[in-house]
Amino acid sequence: MKLFFAFIRKEFWHVLRDTRSLIILLGLPVMMMLLFGFALSNEVKNSNIGILDLSHDESTIQLANRFDQSRYFSVIKKLTRESEIGEAFRKNELRMVAIFPPNFQDNLSHNKQTQIRFIGDATDPNTSNIMINYASAIIRDYQNEILGEQKLLYRIELESSMLYNPKLSSAFNFVPGVMTLILMLLGAMMTSVSIVKEKEKGTMEILLVSPMRPIMVVITKAIPYLLLCFVDVLLILLLAYTVLDMPMRGNIALLLAESILFIFTTLSLGLLISNLVNTQQVAMFISLVGLLMPALIFSGFMFPLENMPLPMQIISNLIPTKWFYSIVSTIMVKGLGIEYIWKQTLILVGMTIFYLTIALKKFKIRLE
Template identity: 50%
Template sequence: MLQFLAFVKKEFYHIFRDRRTLLILFGMPVVQIILFGYAITNEIRNADIAVLDQANDYYSQRLVNKISASGYFRISRTLTNEKEMESAFKDGQIRMAIVVPRHFGYDFFHHRRAALQVLTDASDPNSATTLLNYANAIINNYQQELLGQQSLPLTINVQPRMLYNPALKGVFMFVPGVMTLILMLVSAMMTSITITREKETGTMEILLVSPLAPGMIIVGKVVPYILLSFINALVILALGVWLFGMPVKGGLLLLLLECGLFVLTALSLGILISTITASQQAAMMISMVGLLMPTILLSGFVFPLESMPYALQLVANIFPAKWFIIILKDVMLKGAGLLAVWKPTLVLCGMTLLFITLSVKNFKTRLA
């Protein structure tokens, strides 16, 4: 017990001597409060949608203009056929699509009934439900406007269809996010702490004068965490599939390769953290506070990025978790192949190379 208290006392002394750790302790809470204030919202604004207007008459155009002017939706695609709509959903370009059938206005006023189909991307069930509710409210309001001009009981029947997640299971959003969070923490945090421990205890210099090259020393310390992180990914996938019914519609080999790529990205980030910190405490704080909260808030895991200020949307692009969650949802829920996820895959490859380059340069500067 006395040894434990001495250790705790030494840790306190070390924290107060390290300005970088003090900055993390007192600066990060302010940053996180700002992030929470902007990120926690259930309202969706300017969601990208597509319109397939097969009627193209006065009433359909009036409805489309009303939806566009609501502020909740932004019509980014005007489609000509259903094949383009499926491609737009798989590429992640739209969150919702509205299909106006032929003779929309004629059916509405002559048959007193008109069909309208609304399709949403239910890989994120909360956002899909919210968008569908917005669309229903706007359509009902539009119907009331028309009823005020007519004496006949006219109705518009909305035919919603949830793509990729018909049952709106929240676990389909939960599993990719938890996988990303665990892989990031285990890979980045444990790697940074392991390498920093050698520096803090003074044994890194002893290792550097051994016959092994510095690069081989780092690789030897990182390999166990590659295997551990990959096992974690397999366990999470197995639990998601067997316990929660999480589908894996895409190629399993592609999914495992993408998991391996993200593990390498997180490990390279952990190595970079270890090169800029002098203590395990600082490395842990950077990994936990600097990576944990942004992974939750700025990756699309819990809150839609479209609802955040544009500045935060730009900041989200520098976090690997955002791109990995996009890959997981596209491969597991949409059945996308490499051609559909090449962009986030390329981003992760670029981040990995950047982190490794900065780590090697900084490592030689500090310890060579």
């Protein structure tokens, strides 16, 4: 046991003294949270739009103002001719243009019918779709107001509610995502790099001739990273709660327990990598390209898995991040308990055992 602590203490010295790895371990999660929280957002906010108002009457001015006042748009350009639209899009000045035809109010009050046309820049199809939806909602509100108390013969009232995330805050999506990615990256990369570093420098041999059992040598190397990754989880949750107003709806103890399980998964992946390669560069490369890329693509955090072709959906089942992401968002956002995530939990347990078994087996073979 004394041996055990001597090893762990040494490993802590290593980590704490290496500014570079310390920055990665503690700086990266903070940076990613702040980046996703404030800079990288897929919410539409104050998008630049243009208005081509061909009637310029009371109604169209009112509508244009409503667009400008909404938090989604800001009207930065009043166009006068249809030919200007193409030019504005080409220069990338506008993301969307609203066109009011001539005699808008006349048509509205006498003919009871008029038209508005939206043109969106669909180079980014998602954003453009969202913008047109918001714009239509503004028009619908306006229409309901002028309809007022008038009774229509038939009327379908639309009422939609966004469950779990009524404000459509993107934090609900990226906090679980960032947590998953950070743990995957740090757990696997830092562990594998630190073990391979000892191989590269030749100090591994010294550790192996010591009375410490080889397997314990490796395990003691992973323990400091277990603790540091756990600190990262706390850090991310704290930032989510204080800075990003993300609620914690589920049981925090359950979330922390699941996080520890996932850290074990990533650490065993790290051990596995460290047994397969001999240089730090390769270890880092495998962690980044071999783990982070699939983790990103298949977690469901950035790209919806249901829309992927079947073979990719099948592959996604093999990637541990998918399951952890689902666990975190189920607990944090939906506030549900273990009865809804026991399947994901079991899968992660299975994966961990699988990786660990291969890693330890390989480790023995290498020694023989």
